[in-house]
Amino acid sequence: MSRILIVAYTHYLRDGRVRRHAEALAARGDSVDVISLDDAESGVHRGVNVVGLKIARYRGDSRSRYVRSYLEFFMRAIATALRLNSRGRYDAAIVCTMPDAAILSALPLRAFGARLVLDVHDTMPELYRDKFGGRRGALGARLLMLEERFCASLADRVLAVHKPHADRLAQAGIPERKIRVVPNSPDPAIFQSSRVRAAEREMSIVCHGTVTSRLGLDIALQAIDLLRGRLADLKLLIIGEGDHLAEVKALSERLKLDGLVTFKPPVPIEALPSMLGEVSVGLVPNRATEATQLMLPVKLLEYMILGIPVICARLRTIEYYFPGDALQYFEAGNVGQLAAAIELLYHHPERRSALARRARQAARTLSWDHERDVFFDAIDSVLPERARNRDLSKLASSSLLRLDPEEIARKN
Structure with missing residues (x-):
């Protein structure tokens, strides 16, 4: 220990x-x-x-x-x-x-x-x-x-x-x-993979996390404004706090989005899955900046693990890990493209289901069940006693793999 x-x-x-x-x-x-x-x-x-x-x-x-x-x-x-x-x-x-x-x-x-x-x-x-x-x-x-x-x-x-x-x-x-x-993988004890829900003709969208300018919530609000009156049951839920929250709320008021956009404060991690479980689509509307090009948002992985289809800004690191059939991409910062992506998924619920299934499969490559051992290796590598024990264990395992079954039986 x-x-x-x-x-x-x-x-x-x-x-x-x-x-x-x-x-x-x-x-x-x-x-x-x-x-x-x-x-x-x-x-x-x-x-x-x-x-x-x-x-x-x-x-x-x-x-x-x-x-x-x-x-x-x-x-x-x-x-x-x-x-x-x-x-x-x-x-x-x-x-x-x-x-x-x-x-x-x-x-x-x-x-x-x-x-x-x-x-x-x-x-x-x-x-x-x-x-x-x-x-x-x-x-x-x-x-x-x-x-x-x-x-x-x-x-x-x-x-x-x-x-x-x-x-x-x-x-x-x-x-x-x-x-x-x-990797910053969601905890499977909290974010449990669930069956992809049959998509209904509704569009409840969620975006959660720290509210900053680079995360593009103003772009999301403008897209909702473009779609006002065209899509029934269109809703956007924003969960979080941050230095840009007051500006985002002020923009929502200027656009008169009351009834379409709801703001909720951040909650403990355990409470997130139940809040996210009833939404139709997860949204990652980040702007294209030097910082966001280097981000792999954990909320993106949380949506994917929970079987929620995702509309996501096209950014370098996200594209590095996930193909176009796992996410509904739009060009970062483009209000019209985001609105079109929302409308596409609204009219094609079967595409939502297909995206959710493929996304969940893709997210498994970054699962915590695998990354836990990577983390332990990284920490133990700086602890001399732990590193020595792990090296001996790996050496013993590799030695056994080189032995044929008869030789193993003789050694036993």
Whole structure:
């Protein structure tokens, strides 16, 4: 059994990747502590000891407030990590981005022998350039690229969320030998594959997650406005919060979409499947930006696993994994094409069913049932005792495979 710390500037109960990793480690017998936001979440959750810090997660346009929020979290996380370490030395600390500099909050643990893993959820340089733009955005992105490389140099292992992401990290100067790909797969204990429902002549659409400009909800609202009065029972459900939520709500009011568009706050992960289970179509309307071209949205995989057909912006990483017969693509940012895609699926419910079946098959290639072992390998590779045991186990298995049945019988 290993003692492992996870540090994440996020709400633990809403972050699927952090929870999935923590609970998987706890389920195999490791002792797992998590330092995260929101002291209301403190306590033991499914074998994981969560220590929530009472710090508000900032979402907005102020660079200085982002920095202040991050610094407050770092300082308190360092003190908390050292206090927890005094109860028993950590073997490894997994630090989740953003920001990359969060790894500094676990750096003191290295003096006690802990190995460090940097789990890069998103690439900060691209996100910064998208959010702030202009010359300052470009300069900030270059500085963040240097920070990314420096923070990765402090880690014994770096986790990427998909293959194009790993390639991008390597291009930034992070050694390939240090990088492992662990996709952001939905937890099958929560998102269970279900029978594809017979599609009916209705169109209830859902989009959930963090509400930011790059995720294109304004494009979705404009498409709904175009279709107003043409499609009966057309509805859009938006679940989430973020720094763009007020603007999206204001646009909905200006377009007079009351009755067509409903907003709901984010919910714990366990509550999502029941909310999503009654909708007709999932929507991923991301704009085409440097950041979104590198994203493989977890909500996309959640829709696919649940057997929900998906209308999705055509973006590089998504196309890398999923063919055109698994998703109803439209050109990112094109309101008319999105409206046409919605209308097509409205009039052809049998296409919805076909897309849902093919999508569910395609999503199985990224299933957590397979990726769990990839994750364990990545973590154990920095733990000398665990790595040695896994190598011996693999060697024993390969040796047995080379023996014929008669020789195995003689050895027994």
